Amino acid sequence: MSQPHVLLSAAVSLDGYLDDTGPDRLLLSSPADFDRVDEVRASVDAILVGAGTIRADNPRLLVNSPERRAARAAAGKPEYPLKVTVSRSGELDPDAAFWHTGGAKLLFTTGEGAARARGLGLAADVVDLGAEVEWRPLLAHLHQVRGVDRLMVEGGGTVHTQLLRQGLADELQLVLAPLFVGDPHAPRLFGPGPYPGGRLRLVETRPLGDVVLTRYEPVAPGTGTLPAAADRHWLGLACALAADCPPSRTAFSVGAVVVAADGTELARGHSREAGDPVVHAEEAALAKLAPTDPRLATATVYTSLEPCTHRASRPRPCARLVLDAGVRRVVTAWREPDTFVVGADGSGLLAAEGVDVVVLPGYEESAKAPNLHLLG
Numbered sequence: 001m002s003q004p005h006v007l008l009s010a011a012v013s014l015d016g017y018l019d020d021t022g023p024d025r026l027l028l029s030s031p032a033d034f035d036r037v038d039e040v041r042a043s044v045d046a047i048l049v050g051a052g053t054i055r056a057d058n059p060r061l062l063v064n065s066p067e068r069r070a071a072r073a074a075a076g077k078p079e080y081p082l083k084v085t086v087s088r089s090g091e092l093d094p095d096a097a098f099w100h101t102g103g104a105k106l107l108f109t110t111g112e113g114a115a116r117a118r119g120l121g122l123a124a125d126v127v128d129l130g131a132e133v134e135w136r137p138l139l140a141h142l143h144q145v146r147g148v149d150r151l152m153v154e155g156g157g158t159v160h161t162q163l164l165r166q167g168l169a170d171e172l173q174l175v176l177a178p179l180f181v182g183d184p185h186a187p188r189l190f191g192p193g194p195y196p197g198g199r200l201r202l203v204e205t206r207p208l209g210d211v212v213l214t215r216y217e218p219v220a221p222g223t224g225t226l227p228a229a230a231d232r233h234w235l236g237l238a239c240a241l242a243a244d245c246p247p248s249r250t251a252f253s254v255g256a257v258v259v260a261a262d263g264t265e266l267a268r269g270h271s272r273e274a275g276d277p278v279v280h281a282e283e284a285a286l287a288k289l290a291p292t293d294p295r296l297a298t299a300t301v302y303t304s305l306e307p308c309t310h311r312a313s314r315p316r317p318c319a320r321l322v323l324d325a326g327v328r329r330v331v332t333a334w335r336e337p338d339t340f341v342v343g344a345d346g347s348g349l350l351a352a353e354g355v356d357v358v359v360l361p362g363y364e365e366s367a368k369a370p371n372l373h374l375l376g
Contacts, residue, residue: 003139004151005229007171008160009040011211012189017181018157025057028177030209035065040173042068044081044150046106046142049098050159051087060101061154078103082146086159088133090117090126099123106146108138135168136362161191164218170229172200172216175208231331231360234259234302239333239366241270241281242304248272251340253370254305256281258289258327261298278313281305286325300329304367306336306346306359319346322355329356333363339374 011028012018019026029037041047042063049059061083063069069079080103085092090113099105105124107117114128129137142148153159153169163169174189200216207213217229234257241255251271258266269284276284282303289296301307307318307330322330336344347357368375 003136003168003232004045004143004148005170006139006151006153006163006168007040007044007173008153008163008169009037009173010155010157010160010189011175011177013177013179013181015180015182016188016190017183018155018187018189019056020181020186021183026181028179028211029175030211032208033175033211033213036208036213038064038068040152041081042072044152045077045148046082046084046146046151048084048086048151048153048159050156051085051089051092052158053155054085054092054096054098056156058097059154060097062102081152082106082148084108084142084151085124086133086138087113087117089113090115090120092117092120092122094120094122108133108141135163135166139168157187157189157191160189164190165193165195167218169218171203172218174214174216176212176214178210230259230263231300231302231358234265234300235304235331235333235360235363236366237268238281238302239304239363239369241268242367243370245271245273245281245370247370247373248277249373251278252305252336252374254281254303254367256285256301256303258285258296259300259302260295261300264295266293266295266299280308280311280314280318282307282318283314283321286321289325291325297326297328299327300331301327302331304332304363305334306330306332306344306357307350308336308341309344309346309349310341317346319349322350323353328354329358331358331360333360333367335359337375 047061063080073079082104083102084106086108088110090109099122107124108127108129109117110133111128111130114126117126127141142151200218203217204215238255238257242253245253253271255270257268260266267285267288270281273279273284282301301322307322309317309319311317330350336346351357
């Protein structure tokens with residue numbers, strides 16, 4: 001399941017608060033940072049805020065610079081990014097500035113919320129996500145249906161927390177203001193965990209007047225190496241390669257990509273590549289690299305189906321090929337079913353040999369798609 005690049009943007013006090021409890025909005029950004037935010041807005045395809053932010057702040061979420069709007073138009077984009085909000089209940093003020101400024105608007109909600117929102121006459125396209133509002137199908141809709149490649153999320157804290165906790169954020173742009181709030185009843189940026197991974201990777205720091213911008217990338221859970229966004233990108237590519245396989249009724253269609261620790265693609269392959277009726281995806285990819293390539297020791301193999309542990313067509317199964325190549329990390333979308341081999345457990349074999357195996361949620365259906373004729 002593909003999704004946009006998700007950029008979380010927020011300004012907080014030194015003690016982590018988004019606002020105080022006073023009647024007026026607490027000013028945390030500087031004029032220089034407001035201009036930076038305007039520049040970021042101009043660079044994205046959509047801006048998302050939660051319903052709570054609309055109720056509390058009544059934001060317009062505009063690109064204020066005429067020059068930046070003109071540059072968007074010259075590039076063939078709408079003058080303003082798509083504005084997106086999320087509300088389970090659909091209970092939103094139809095007079096809020098969100099609906100009446102800028103360009104197109106989109107509301108994600110439940111079936112019940114969709115009926116209520118349409119009854120209110122909200123000036124937006126309404127997307128019914130069913131019984132619950134879930135982030136993965138929401139992001140997939142933005143990317144696949146609305147063509148959103150870059151999504152800026154401006155709040156609030158609940159939205160930021162959910163996206164980070166589910167491993168769906170690709171970048172965090174956090175502005176630190178030189179003040180303390182100290183009110184336990186004030187809204188905080190992030191709620192309690194658990195959060196995936198450990199330390200984030202610092203990408204940039206920049207003073208903007210009296211505030212400081214810090215940019216971070218989350219990393220793949222448990223690795224501290226490739227960003228989580230990279231895992232999604234490369235596994236998505238592996239699933240797309242599986243769709244390129246010549247069809248077969250006796251073998252799965254699988255795609256694989258070998259990626260160096262610095263994010264460089266080293267090789268790719270797919271089942272039955274180049275007219276070989278029995279070659280497997282990982283085998284095809286690894287065969288394109290020298291066995292002594294020093295980058296393999298820190299590389300990641302992305303494969304739409306976990307590497308096989310048994311095969312009749314070749315002496316060594318793909319799990320053994322991965323181990324023999326010295327690869328220590330595998331990211332996969334789908335555990336092998338019992339269709340051809342009962343009790344196959346490539347992930348277990350690799351893990352027992354010290355390989356870090358990650359089964360990434362959200363990609364199993366894409367991996368299964370070219371194999372549905374084998375799954376009954």
